[in-house]
Amino acid sequence: xxxxxxxxxxxLEALLKGESPTVSELLKISNAFNVSIHxxxxxxxxxxxxxxxxxxxxxxxAGLGRNHDDPDFFKKLDSxxxxxxxxxxxVIFRVHGDSMxxxxxxxxxxxxxxxxxxxxxxxxxxxxxVVGKHVLVKRLWREDGCWIMHSDNGDIKDINIEASKIxxx
Numbered sequence: 001x002x003x004x005x006x007x008x009x010x011x012l013e014a015l016l017k018g019e020s021p022t023v024s025e026l027l028k029i030s031n032a033f034n035v036s037i038h039x040x041x042x043x044x045x046x047x048x049x050x051x052x053x054x055x056x057x058x059x060x061x062a063g064l065g066r067n068h069d070d071p072d073f074f075k076k077l078d079s080x081x082x083x084x085x086x087x088x089x090x091v092i093f094r095v096h097g098d099s100m101x102x103x104x105x106x107x108x109x110x111x112x113x114x115x116x117x118x119x120x121x122x123x124x125x126x127x128x129x130v131v132g133k134h135v136l137v138k139r140l141w142r143e144d145g146c147w148i149m150h151s152d153n154g155d156i157k158d159i160n161i162e163a164s165k166i167x168x169x
Contacts (some may be wrong), residue, residue: 005032052079053111055092082111089114093128094133099151100124100137110137115169116149130168131161140169 005028013059015021021029026037055078080092095108103126104110112128121126121127124141129149138159147166149159 005029053090053092054079055094055109087113093137095137099153099156100139101153102139103139103152118163118166118169121169124150127169129166131165132167136143 005012005025006027007015007028011025015025021163026040030040031038054159090111090113093110093112095104095106095110098106110128115121115127121140126137126139129136129138129140136149139152140150141148147161147163149157149161
């Protein structure tokens, strides 16, 4: 344990007996176990399993557009654990393309919560939108009875779409 956290064994023993750690020691422990300092101080992580979330990788047309409501589809995906995140309907997307630059860059990861209703979406929020077989990252808002899908990259035009065409947000 001493080697893993890079704290001398004698000092580590003193910490385990109740001495207060320095900020440097907290950082070493935090990095060694991939947890936040807050979790260490608050004791939230002791014997608590982290939930894992599926990563939607590669060509979205290969599955998400057609199978996003199929529970077995998500079970087959690689999944990852993120300290501090929990909840149902959370998936991770890897961004491809530059339509949302400068807000989101290619190869960024988005941790997303599937909305039960489009009404839950804040006006002009960035969202991952499933339209047919396509999975798009856009800024969304409603105008004149339809949805506007906006790219932050000024070179790409807005797309107007009927609510009935959106399979999931």
